[in-house]
Amino acid sequence: MAMALTRTEAARRTALLQVESYQIFLDLSTGADTARSRTEVRFSCREPGATTFADIDALAVHEAVLNGVPADPAAITDGRLPLPGLAAANTLTVDATVAMTTSGSGLTRYTDPADGSRYVLANCFPTAAPRVFCCFDQPDLRASVTVTVTVPAGWTCVATGEVLARPADGAAGIWRFSAVPAMKPNEFTLCAGPYVTAPADGGPESGGPQGGGPDRDGPARLTVRCRPALAGSPGLPGIFATVTAVLGYYEQLLGVRCPYDRLDIVFVPQLAPPAMQLPAVMYVSEPLLQRAADPGDGHVAAILAHEAAHLWFGCLVEAGWWDDLWLAEAMASYLSYAAATAVLGQPDAWAEFAMMGQASAYQADEMPSTQPISSPVDTAAHALTRPTPITYSKGAAAIRQLAALVGDEALRAEQDCASTSAGMPGRPHRWRT
Template identity: 35%
Template sequence: MPGEDPTGGLTAAEAAARSAVVSVTSYDVTLDLTGLPEGEYFSSRSIVEFSYDGDGGPGMTWLDLVADGADHVVLDGVALDPGEVVRGDRVRLAPLGGRHRLEVLAWHRAGSGRGLSRSADHAVYAWTQFQPFDARRAFACFDQPDLKATFAFEVRVPLDWHCVSNRQESEVVEEGDVAVWTFPPTPPLPTYAAAVCAGPFHVVRSDRGPVPMSLCARRSLAGALERDAEEIFELSRRALALFEDAFGIAYDGDSYDHVFLPDQPGAMENHGCVTWNDQVLYRSEPTAEQRRRRALVLLHEMSHMWFGNLVTPRWWDGLWLSESFADWAALWAAAQLGVLDSRWSVATALEKERAADADLLSSTHPVSRPVPDIAAAEANFDAITYAKGACMLRQLVASVGEDAFLEALRKYFAQHAGENGSLRALITAVQPFTEIDLSAWSRVWLESSGITTLTLDVTDTGVTVVQNGVARPHLVSIGVYGGAPLAEVDRIDLRVAEPRTEVPALSGRSTAPLLLLDDRDTTYALLRPDPRSVRTLVAAGTELEDPLARNTARRTIRGLLLDGPLPAAEVVEYVASSLTTETDPVHLKALTSLGLEAAGTYATPPQRESLERKLAAACVAALGSADSAARIVLVEALADCADTGDQLQLVDSLLADSEVPQLIRWRLLTRLVALGFADSEQIDAAEDRDADPDAVWQAAAARAAMPIATAKDVALDRLLTSPGVPTAVLRTFGPALWQPRQTVLLTARATEFLGRLVPFAHETDWFAAARVVRYAFPATAVSEPFVARVHELAATSELAPILRQSLEDQAEMAQRALAAQRLTADGQVR
């Protein structure tokens, strides 16, 4: 809530002490949401059955509660004074022992992305987001993951509202102008996996498969929901069957629902009631890349029914046990179900890139590490916990064997179903299936931070793999390529564990045009080839036929860009030559993203226009032979780099092309606006034509790109005035505001951004401010003095860890870009 103490919350020590003496049996929760259509407040009635079993005799305990007021607290039939027992964010109970029944009546204000939220479209929708510590914002509870219990909800809503929770409703009763929805008890769940969603949803149902399923979305998105419903249902049914078979335990819910919401920060694995940001209901026919992303999220959240809900981490230091596994399981399942096809290699490469980006920052941390309190836990939802952990698990599976690993998981789930898991419990389950010392493996890969750099040292006399950083065991391949076109003539597989590893098998190959390190994509490391191989990759990397090799080549080149030894111009040259030969649309998307990153963030200001022009020319040339899927990727790239008159004329013509998705047409228009080739009248006309309920925000992003002071001031106010810009729009709104060719206009406003950020955090919350920093940080007018001011702000003692880390990360990435620009200003490979 606004103004909350950033250091508040629950500590690991407090949680451990409480769970040592408290066990919770059940929650019976009534939520009255009938006031939300016209106001911000709702009420809760929480009945908690629990036991206090302290060996030291009766003692004091507490429940967690964030409320604007509590009217009624009754313990075992005895009324307590709310003014005495409800203090701060806790319901404090005097010394007690044995079994108890506590009833708390409270009233709350609906939040924005935390607790129970209220979203307004043409109608009002209410929904919950409880992870990691926000169930207490909706009802009184023991809000920590290891105190699992059953949840039975009764929800009072207007008559025309539909309600969804973790189980199928058992009864809906009308009481005048109110509908009362009753849901039976769930299996034992952590508080964060409970959920209630309500509103005048458009609902699509399916009774096929092992459990009934439904999809819910705003009525204004009924068309998109109906179009995509069968695709989502079919993948859900197939995935549920796959996971049940792979994990050896049937899904323990009686239904499985997807609820699509306008302000959900991303997606959440509530048991049997997964919530999503409704931007995944694409307003036009989804592209291959959009389908890939949506499928991976669906599989990630579904795997949580086992990783997280069935077996729950004891505390937030075990968050990776849920999230890393869910990321791994999503990629594995996508490959099993044919969702990724040849794109499996692209997906894993992108996962490694995301992890490596985070590992290069000073905020990096071990995948598995102690988490002292909730504030630290909130900062732990990052690419290390998700993507890096998944990369580690993929390596473990490769070492142990997929069949053996799945058998170990079945053992793990059978032993800990309904209870709590831990790193030690997982290692114990897997260890019998491998000769690898998993405790030692865990210390090196999971419990230490940072990323190793593997460098190929090539001399006239031989080849050596040099390992810098923490020495870890790697299974790595080196492909030898030559000829025209470039083709693999040999490959060496070897184990690397020491700082230097000689490769005698390559002693006669030191003059080969290309020695591609990790060309089978078998390890997690930064890759540094020899200079000859780098030159070959830039000049002829497009000739590589194998998808794994092409991904390794792109990942290698991107790593060289980020570190500065490869100038942006060389990277754009590589991407431009690749666009006409790449056939996989997902890999093509990765290539265009790399080109835009090089031409924007890592190019010196004088270079940017010419590099964007070159990239755009390559996109236009590739359009001539592109199929429909590739064409969309290339058109989307043009929205960020089109520059010359002919290119802008093409962009203008694409605005009327109905085969181009509407969101991409908005981005094309934004490009024209930013360069002064379109104005507010064209934005108004586009908004009038767009039936999307969120068109107002796409239009706002386009106006933010206008090269005039008033437009920038309005955009900055939208960004930093409560309630702010919706999360799903930030990724578009931020780049539109901070246009790279508007430096003079934006320099002072970048400083203003920093000055207004903390007041905005107090007005909304620390999560909202951190999202703004992550997605809408000033990317223009970045200089050494500006970066210094960011560091100063991050050092402010009042900041919550999640905002401090976001600021530090952005400052470091800006410093990295400035360093790369300085090192490569002469355009020479270093």
């Protein structure tokens, strides 16, 4: 069992390290309950000779090598691999067997009872990245991430990077993805299995509206995937239309292009939350696809709008530690209500927020268990114990109140500042407000 990383420990690693890259090799074909995980981490140390630790929560570590010197896997305690005597520039390789469970955390598997097909999802939020690969798992140590995955025959694989190479259709083999800059370890994801691509408009499989690619002029490329049994769902065309509309709205409102050239939307079986947004990949739980078929039900559109907003607030910019978890959730909620009003045909969205979301926040605030929307927390788990209405709805209400006080234009000007002023191109590291 891995020990939770504390704010003090994270700050020490931040002061000591700059992580440059992760090269991750995953083999999902080794068995039903395990996967082989090999990671090469390159990082620099500002105090040569210092000691730190890397995070790995594996069933077995077969080999760990730091700068050519083997480390003893038996030294791993509480999911921490000691790294003594760091050089200015370091390379760490760790070869491990990791668990594939049905917990929804780390590498998660699902077997379709209808045909026995298997599906795999890597979910590293909030602190499960070490269950998939060896890393420095904290939100302010971002690095370039490259993944290579070996899958069984008949599987398709989706990850944050673009597909560079893949086996012939239906064949077992290796999928290689492009490097993605400035990723947090808990943003790492992939999903794999016999998914199919859904047609955008009921016609032949098209992969959705085109126009993406580097330096694109058009919108981000959308692709929707699901299990074969769901490919004819009447809710699918609405998914394309909703996400296309909200992406265009956010680009115009925020004055910042969608940070990714493409967005893969995957309907995942037995996903625990309704949906999750990661860089270039959105996961949606399957029951929402049935609900999306009802044109009078705006629930699914609201969720998609919330998740798409996380491409900017959560993926593009986010707080350096867990104190301000609320900010990404509150901004995503605020923007989703604005999008619902502006482009999703829901003129009463803010009234609904006042009656439902804001009311639940008032209720949570009157309980003895209430907490501020932002306050120092020692661990990720502590931040996640805040009542949901406080993090989401009270936070969104606070931003709406701010908009009422300073005006929409002034609010957007701050957002422009935040998204263009720091960090790697397109991937600033911290909020600037």
